[in-house]
C-alpha cells in the first residue's frame with residue numbers, strides 16, 4: 001500500500017474540501033498511481049498545475065508515487081518565478097488562443113474585443129471543445145473541472161470569477177494578457193479579422209446619425225458587419241483601459 005502526503009498551494013486549494021486546504025494531508029494512493037492520477041483524484045484538474053515537487057524535486061506528471069512521498073503541487077502562473085524548475089509540460093504555448101465552453105459566451109466576446117482568438121459556440125459539446133483545444137493548441141476556458149480532466153487537453157484555465165468583466169480581469173492577471181492585447185482586431189460575432197474600410201464604400205449602409213458623426217469604420221471579412229467607435233466601442237474601451245494600465 002502506498003501512502004503519500006500532499007500539499008496544494010495558492011488557488012489550487014479552491015478545488016479541495018475545506019479540511020484539506022492549505023495544509024499537508026496524508027492519503028492512500030491507488031495501486032501504481034502517478035502524480036497526475038492522484039492530483040486529479042483529489043479534485044484538481046491537471047491543466048491547473050504547473051509544478052509538482054516530490055520530496056523536493058521537480059517531477060513530471062507520470063512519476064509513480066512511492067510510499068512516504070511528500071508531494072507539493074503548485075498552480076500555473078504563480079508570481080513566484082518557477083520557470084527553472086518547470087517539468088510537467090515540455091512545450092509552453094507561444095500564441096494565446098482560446099476555446100470557451102458554452103457558459104462563457106460573454107467572456108468570449110470580451111476576449112475577442114481585446115484581440116484574442118477565442119472559439120465559442122453555445123452548441124459545442126465537451127468532446128468538441130477538447131478536440132479543438134488539442135488540434136489547434138487552444139487553452140480551454142471553463143468553470144467545469146470535469147472538462148479539464150480530459151486527457152487530450154494540455155492547457156486549460158478553470159475560471160473562478162462569475163461575472164464576465166471579472167473573468168476577463170482574472171485571465172489578464174493569470175496569463176499576463178496585457179502584453180498581447182490588440183483591441184478591435186477581431187469580429188465579436190465570428191472571431192474573424194477586422195479590416196478598415198473606406199467610408200465612401202459603405203456610406204449607403206449607415207444609419208444617418210452614424211453617417212454624420214463617424215469617419216472610421218472596420219468590417220469583418222466573414223460576416224461583413226460594420227464597426228465604428230460608438231458607445232458600445234467606448235464602453236468596451238473603458239473596460240480594457242484599467243487592465244492595461246495596471247500591467
Ligand SMILES: [Zn+2]
Pocket residue numbers: 187188189190191192220221222223224225
Ligand atoms: Zn464577423
